[in-house]
Amino acid sequence: MLVIVRVTASAALASASAQPPPQERCLTGYMTDVQSWVDESGKLTERAPRAHKIDVSYQSNANRRLHKQLETFSCANNSVQYLSMARNQLLVVPKIFRLTDPCGQPLSDTLAYLTLAGNFFYSKNFERPKFEMQMNATNAMSVPAEVEGFVTEVWSSGFHGVNLQNLRELDLRMCGIRELEDSPFKNMPNLEKLYLGENNIYQINEKSFNGVSNLIHLDISRNYEYNTNEVYRGLYFGDLKVFSNLTRLQTLDLSYTKMRQENLLAMKKLRSLLSLSICQTELINMEASWLAGTSLRYLDVSRNQNIFKDKKALRGVRSTLQVVYADNIALSTLDVFDNLSSLEILLVANNEIATIKKKIAKSLTNLQVLIVDMNRLTTWFRPTMVLMPKLKFLSMRNNNINLISEEMEMDFENLRYIGISGNFVVCNCNARELFLLALRNEQILPDEFIFPLNNNSDVGGAVYHTGFRDINFLISNRQIIKSVCASGECKEDLNSKSSGNFHLFDYNDGSYMCLLAVEGRTTPFGAVPSCGARTQLDIDHVISDTMNTLYFLVIPLFVLPFFIFGYIFRRNIRYFFITMRNSTMLSLINNEDIIDENTIFNYDVFVSYCHEDRDWVLDQLLPHVEVDANVSVCLHERDFMVTTPLPPSFPSHIACRRSPSTVTPFASLFQVGLSILENIVSCMDRSKTILLILSQKFLLSQWCQFEMHLAQHRLLETRREDLILVLLEEIPRRMRPNTLHYLMLTNTYVVWPKEKAEQILFWRRLNKSLLAHKLRQANNDSIA
Structure with missing residues (x-):
């Protein structure tokens, strides 16, 4: 019977970090969304050529197994380019890069893709983990002899002294890294993609990225670190010049990593930055100067309350931004997006937006996708969406829309996809026409995916955001509309010349229901009584005649005080008209006589x-x-x-x-x-x-x-x-x-x-x- 000391891996992991519950995905998705050679667990995929890879993941004594596989590796016209040593219970980066294949080629010369995900690298300043006495050696985890108590050298020691000149991608996810010391990657001159997500990084030094001037993609997402008092500490940059050497960096992912407010000033050094995700980082009140020096195209600020409190926050990137995710940031207006002439996708769900101003809509000349789910939008009675000429996809699910107006129908005519489910809609004939147009379009219009207007949206051969893919996923998985009309009842409506080329991307059985107010029950949109013949009214002609009459008949001295009074009491006047509109609709419910003073109350x-x-x-x-x-x-x-x-x-x-x-x-x-x-x-x-x-x-x-x-x-x-x-x-x-x-x-x-x-x-x-x-x-x- 042998008594040994073993490290309790679960105890060490628990003492180092408390991983948060699963979160919603951000614009940049997850690490495996931007490359395909390794899966989420660290195993090599089929995309890594069999003749060029070695996978010893999830195995104990990984160094010995790697050595054996190298001995049997067929090096004729081949070399080891892909290597996975994921989840091997490694405590530091292993010193394996001088190992050679049968042709005498060292790994340091041939490796292009390396993953060490899921190991647990202990830093010198890390608290001593818990040990326990184990009487059974079956499940013992071996501790390297060079480890004193726990570790005597920095986690990156295996990278020291070797030149990994051909390494293109390095995956260090879930490795328990707490600090990026000076120059851990200095011997990787051609490294293009570095994944440091799901670690415990709380400090990045000024010289941490020395030697990787060719880096294009940097992922520091999902880093959670708690101090000895179990207080969640934010990421600290040792100097605002921390990114100054990354002259080619195009995409930076900091999502789900608590940030300090001053950290955003470091972004000004990233002149080539195209994609930035800072969703759920606890940042607030972004200033216009923070992004002014970049060429930013893709931005995610979701779940950062009041980050756009300054209406000029995006002023420095107005001409370049193409995709913005701003979910759940306590946004009440779209003013911050004024004059974003290149914007193509805008997601502002879970906010408090009640209206879309005419001025803002006119300025979004290239907007293709607008998602305003879970806001406070109500029925509108003037053209709005039609002011955005490129708009194709509109989602307004779960708002406060109570009625489908004729102006809304006209706004939908040139769209390809709309979604208004989850609104409490009172039935009218416009609701019927909307549904029947969508039903007719199922028969005559094929689905059409949405792609960037700018062909330069690809970065280095890969798209570092999921915006268009998210939208096309909704389109490809939508449910086809089925007729809910009685036999022959809708035939005339389906053959009508009413315009509108849209599909309902959010349709499902029971989703498009409205309230028959008089009867107090719900019914499908398509079962609402038909509008019948409508008298066409030339609104423009009426308005023109009215304005001419007012111009000649109204005394200017009367008009000026009238407008001043209207501006001062605009809220009261607006409320009066809203009340009158609601009263008109509610009067349909009960038209009994007014109760007099002799009424007996129950x-x-x-x-x-x-x-x-x-x-x-x-x-x-x-x-x-x-x-x-x-x-x-x-x-x-x-x-x-x-x-x-x-x-x-x-x-x-x-x-x-x-x-x-x-x-x-x-x-x-x-x-x-x-x-x-x-x-x-x-x-x-x-x-x-x-x-x-x-x-x-x-x-x-x-x-x-x-x-x-x-x-x-x-x-x-x-x-x-x-x-x-x-x-x-x-x-x-x-x-x-x-x-x-x-x-x-x-x-x-x-x-x-x-x-x-x-x-x-x-x-x-x-x-x-x-x-x-x-x-x-x-x-x-x-x-x-």
Whole structure:
């Protein structure tokens, strides 16, 4: 029985780094997206010629196995150009480059592609790892004799003293490297691609890249390092001249590596830089001067909050940028992309963009792809997308588009692919026409992939971004539209001369559904009633005549004050027209007479809330309001009755508050034969007060926002002021819809405090407000 000391590899790995959970892919993808000779685990692929490769990955005693394979290697007209020593439990770079093949050629002269991925190189300053006593030698990991305690030399010692003059690509991923000392790659004069991703690098010295002046691609992504206090430390450049020797560097990947703000100043030295990924690096507020000295074409700044706070951040690269990924950066406008005349792909998903300005759209003259998913876009009523003449692919999924307007239809005419699924759309004939045009195009138009307008988009034979490939993947994997029309019902529409050459790239069964407001149910776009004949109106002619009339008849002294007044109160005027538009649409739901002052109310308060806030309503609100204040509450879980389940796709008032599979009976207040929406309106009218329980979850529900419009509409219609708002959490102004903002300005609202001591005052204020509204209608006897 032999007692040996072995290193616990898992313990050493755990003490060195805490790898983050899997992340979304950035514009530069992953290391294996830009070359093909090695896979993610470090094994050589079939693209590496069999006659020129040796793979000893995942094997113990790798040096001995390499020596044996070299002895049997057929060197006649061949040489070892590809070598993998991945995941061999190596502690430093092995000293194997003086080994020769049977023809006497040393590896240092023949190697062009080398991967050492997945080993764990310990630095001299690394804390001593944990050891344990092992009584069974079966799984023992041998420790090199030259290692004192752990390591006596730097991790790159195997590169020292040899000239790897033909080495083109070096893969050092997942090697536990913590620091790049001076000149570890100085003997690799022709190195073009260096992969240092998924290490623990926290410091790069000024001379770390000496000797690799021909480097084209540098990957330092996914580097995570924690200090002894388990605090995540950011990457530190020993000097801002750290990249000064990389005169040919064209692509730099720093994604998922925490960066210090001043590090971006080092980019100014990279005059030849074409591609930069700094997604999820915790950088903020990029300044215009940081990229001004580069020739940048491809940029990813995703998941860096407020990195484009400065609207001039991209001023220095306006004429060169072709692809920009700016996902989830708290962007509220597209102003920062003004005059990017070369831009071809723009991804700005998961932001807070509500409109696309006419000026910005006109300046994007070469834009082919625009992705604005998960924003706050609403229906627009003036030409917008048509102002971008090269636009082919438009994705607006999961926004706040509630209606398909004629202007939107015209904007879609020249596009090749659109996607608007995930929006809560009210049915109209424009929705039908949009769907049937896409259905017709399936029969007459083939798919068309999207490629760069500039043929110089390839860098050194490889494209160092995945932008066009990502879009073409969506196109090639889209689902073909199937007709949802009855036999022969759509024949006339499919043969119509309506223009539009687009496909729906995001179509799937059940995705393109809209709400029939009067009936309170959803239906496919293609099943909406036809528009029929339309009277064509020459809008340009009408506008021209009107402007001429105004020009001659309106006194200039009157026009000037009018425009000044309109500019000062532009928000109020815009809100007025939005309210009028919503009122017009909501009036389709219920056209009953206005409730007079003698109306008998069934309840004191009607409570509107989202399903996520149900526990608070049941556990907190009801006991204090019904018991303490003696206020009768109209609550759907107790007072509504549904005799048939809601359609699964119907995002209704009820579905917002409970699981769609839950079916409870309707109370007597709900009338059989009326739509769900009509019954909801009736319940609101038969309650003295409407109480909205607001939270950020409430605002994320498009139907709940529509319901808020409904409450406002009924209050305006009945000329009542019986609305109370309860905020379960603070809602920043940027997250408030205009309706909520003005309701908060004109109605009572209280904020739920987190401190228990303040909650007593909260209930006192709320009960007092509810009782005040109740006494205001004291002449009406409640029959609830």
